[in-house]
Amino acid sequence: MNASEQWIAFKTIVIKEFLRFIRIWKQTLLPPMITTSLYFIIFGNLIGGRIGQMEGYRYVDFIAPGLILMTVITQSYSNTVTSFFLAKFQRHIEELMVSPTPDYIIIFGYAGGGIIRGIIVGLAVTIVSMFFTRFSVHNLTVLISTAILTATLFALAGIINGVYAKTFDDISIIPTFILTPLTYLGGIFYSISLLPEFWQGISLANPILYMINAFRYSFIGITDISLWASYGIILVSIIVMYGYATYLVKTGHGIRS
Amino acid sequence: MTCALKITNLHKTYKNGFVALRGVDLYVEQGDFFALLGPNGAGKSTVIGIITSLINKTDGQVSIYGHDIDNHFAEAKSCIGVLPQEFNFNVWEPIEEILVNQAGYYGIERREAYRRSELRLRQLALWEKHQEIARNLSGGMKRRMMIARALMHNPQLLILDEPTAGVDIENRRTMWDFLTQLNRQGVTIILTTHYLEEAENLCRSVAIIDQGRVIEHTSTRTLINRLGSETFVLDLEERVTAPPRLDCHAVRVIDGSTLEVDIDKGVGISNLFATLTHMGIKVLSMRNKTNRLEQLFMQLVDNRKQP
Structure with missing residues (x-):
C-alpha cells in the first residue's frame, strides 16, 4: 500500500469508529455529561461550599479541569477497548486482518477514533462546566496538547485491553479496578500538597497525577508538578503503549490462531 | 499458465498440539475454478486461514500471484477476496457502510x-437493502452481502469457504450463476463446500x-x-415384486416401484433399457443415487480410514 492508500485506510477506520459512537450517542455522549453535572452539583456546589478554597481557588473551579480530563480518559479508553473487543467478538476484525492495511494503521485508526470520542465528550463536559464554574483558560496550547496526548495514551491502552479481553468482564476490569482508582487518586479533588510527605511520594508514581496537573495548569495556572515532567511522562507512556499495541497486533495476539 | 496460488509443504500445529496440516502442497492456475474438499476437520479452513493470514503457519510457503505472503504481504493480500464460513461483519452497520469500509x-x-458498492449490491440483488443494518438481513442475503464485500477491491483470487451453506436452492442457483460469470471474467475462484454437486457443477479442478x-x-x-460404477435410481410405472435378472448389472428393489441399479463404467445404459423393455418394465424416470463426485469422495476418504 502506498502512502495515499494508507491514508484512506486510516480515514476509513476513524470514520467507522466515529459513526459507531455517534450512532449510540445515548450510551456514549449523554451519560458522561449527566455524571459530570452531578459531580459539579454535589462536589462543587453542595459540598464545595463547605470546603472553601483550594490553592486559592473556589473548590468547584479547582476540580473542574480534573473532571473534564477524567471524562477524556474514560471515554477514549472505553471507545477503543469496547470497539476492539466487539470487533474480535463479532469477528469483523477479520475484515481488517485480511486486508493489506498495515498494523500501525490499524492502531492509528482505532486510537484516532478513541481520541475523537475523548475530545468530543471532553468538549461537551467543558460546556456543562461553564454553567457551574468561572470558566477561564490560562494556556490554550497546554490545554489542547494535554487533552490530545492524554486521549492518545488511553486510547492506546484501551486497544491493549481490547486485544487481551476474552469476555465482556475483561473490558470492565481495568477501568473499574485500575483506571478509576488511579484517576480519583490523581489529584482531581485535592492538591497533593495536602497529603503527608509519604503519600505525596506514592502519588508521584501515579501517571494520571501528571496529566491532571498539566491540564489544571492550562485552566487556572497552578500545578503541583513541573509541566515538562508531565509532558515527559505522557510522551514516554504513549511510546511504550504504542510499541506494545503494535507488537500485539503484529503477532496477532488474541486475533490470529 | 500463471499460478494464482502456490502452497508448498504447508504445516500447521496449533498451540494445543493439534496437527492440522502435515505438508500440504497445492497449485491453482490463474482463471481456474478450484474445489478444495474434505471432511470436517480435514484442514480446509486452516489452509484458507493461512492464505488469508488469519492463522499463522508453522512452516511452508504460500505465494499468491507470485507474491510470497511472508515477504510481500500487502501485495499478496491485495490479490485476495475472502468469503469466510462464518458471518464476520458488524451486524449493527448498514450494509452499504460495511462494503464502503471494506x-x-x-x-x-x-x-x-460507493460506486462499487452500488454495482455489487445490484449484481447480487441487494440494492434495495443498502441502508438496512446487516442484522436485519436473511441468512442468504448476508451471504450475498459478504460476496459483494469480498469483491469490493476487484480481487484476482476469490476464496469462498462454504458460500452456499444455509442458502435456499433458488438463491444457491443464482449464486452459482453469478460465480460462474465472475470466473468467466477471469477471477480465479477457490471453493470449499460440503455440497459436492456444487463442486462438480462449478469446478474444473479439485483437491481433496x-x-x-x-x-x-x-x-x-x-x-x-x-469412478468404477455409478448407481442409478429408476422409477417404474408398475410395481415389481422381485428384482429383474440383469446380466451385467446388480439390481435392488427399494420399494415396489423403485429400483437401484449399479452400472459399471463403459457398459452403457442402452442395454439396460432394452432389457427392461423386453421384460415389460417401463421406466418413468432415472436419476443418480448420489452425486458422482460425492461417491468418489466417500471412496477416497473411506480408503484412508481402513488400516
Missing part, C-alpha cells in the same frame, strides 16, 4: 467505493484434503472418470 481498507477512495494431507489433486473430469 474498500477503504484496500485504499479505495470513498466516492469510488484429509487429516492434514492432500490425498487427491487433479481435474474434476479426471477424477470423475476414475
Whole structure:
C-alpha cells in the first residue's frame, strides 16, 4: 500500500469508529455529561461550599479541569477497548486482518477514533462546566496538547485491553479496578500538597497525577508538578503503549490462531 | 499458465498440539475454478486461514500471484477476496457502510467505493437493502452481502469457504450463476463446500484434503472418470415384486416401484433399457443415487480410514 492508500485506510477506520459512537450517542455522549453535572452539583456546589478554597481557588473551579480530563480518559479508553473487543467478538476484525492495511494503521485508526470520542465528550463536559464554574483558560496550547496526548495514551491502552479481553468482564476490569482508582487518586479533588510527605511520594508514581496537573495548569495556572515532567511522562507512556499495541497486533495476539 | 496460488509443504500445529496440516502442497492456475474438499476437520479452513493470514503457519510457503505472503504481504493480500464460513461483519452497520469500509481498507477512495458498492449490491440483488443494518438481513442475503464485500477491491483470487451453506436452492442457483460469470471474467475462484454437486457443477479442478494431507489433486473430469460404477435410481410405472435378472448389472428393489441399479463404467445404459423393455418394465424416470463426485469422495476418504 502506498502512502495515499494508507491514508484512506486510516480515514476509513476513524470514520467507522466515529459513526459507531455517534450512532449510540445515548450510551456514549449523554451519560458522561449527566455524571459530570452531578459531580459539579454535589462536589462543587453542595459540598464545595463547605470546603472553601483550594490553592486559592473556589473548590468547584479547582476540580473542574480534573473532571473534564477524567471524562477524556474514560471515554477514549472505553471507545477503543469496547470497539476492539466487539470487533474480535463479532469477528469483523477479520475484515481488517485480511486486508493489506498495515498494523500501525490499524492502531492509528482505532486510537484516532478513541481520541475523537475523548475530545468530543471532553468538549461537551467543558460546556456543562461553564454553567457551574468561572470558566477561564490560562494556556490554550497546554490545554489542547494535554487533552490530545492524554486521549492518545488511553486510547492506546484501551486497544491493549481490547486485544487481551476474552469476555465482556475483561473490558470492565481495568477501568473499574485500575483506571478509576488511579484517576480519583490523581489529584482531581485535592492538591497533593495536602497529603503527608509519604503519600505525596506514592502519588508521584501515579501517571494520571501528571496529566491532571498539566491540564489544571492550562485552566487556572497552578500545578503541583513541573509541566515538562508531565509532558515527559505522557510522551514516554504513549511510546511504550504504542510499541506494545503494535507488537500485539503484529503477532496477532488474541486475533490470529 | 500463471499460478494464482502456490502452497508448498504447508504445516500447521496449533498451540494445543493439534496437527492440522502435515505438508500440504497445492497449485491453482490463474482463471481456474478450484474445489478444495474434505471432511470436517480435514484442514480446509486452516489452509484458507493461512492464505488469508488469519492463522499463522508453522512452516511452508504460500505465494499468491507470485507474491510470497511472508515477504510481500500487502501485495499478496491485495490479490485476495475472502468469503469466510462464518458471518464476520458488524451486524449493527448498514450494509452499504460495511462494503464502503471494506474498500477503504484496500485504499479505495470513498466516492469510488460507493460506486462499487452500488454495482455489487445490484449484481447480487441487494440494492434495495443498502441502508438496512446487516442484522436485519436473511441468512442468504448476508451471504450475498459478504460476496459483494469480498469483491469490493476487484480481487484476482476469490476464496469462498462454504458460500452456499444455509442458502435456499433458488438463491444457491443464482449464486452459482453469478460465480460462474465472475470466473468467466477471469477471477480465479477457490471453493470449499460440503455440497459436492456444487463442486462438480462449478469446478474444473479439485483437491481433496484429509487429516492434514492432500490425498487427491487433479481435474474434476479426471477424477470423475476414475469412478468404477455409478448407481442409478429408476422409477417404474408398475410395481415389481422381485428384482429383474440383469446380466451385467446388480439390481435392488427399494420399494415396489423403485429400483437401484449399479452400472459399471463403459457398459452403457442402452442395454439396460432394452432389457427392461423386453421384460415389460417401463421406466418413468432415472436419476443418480448420489452425486458422482460425492461417491468418489466417500471412496477416497473411506480408503484412508481402513488400516
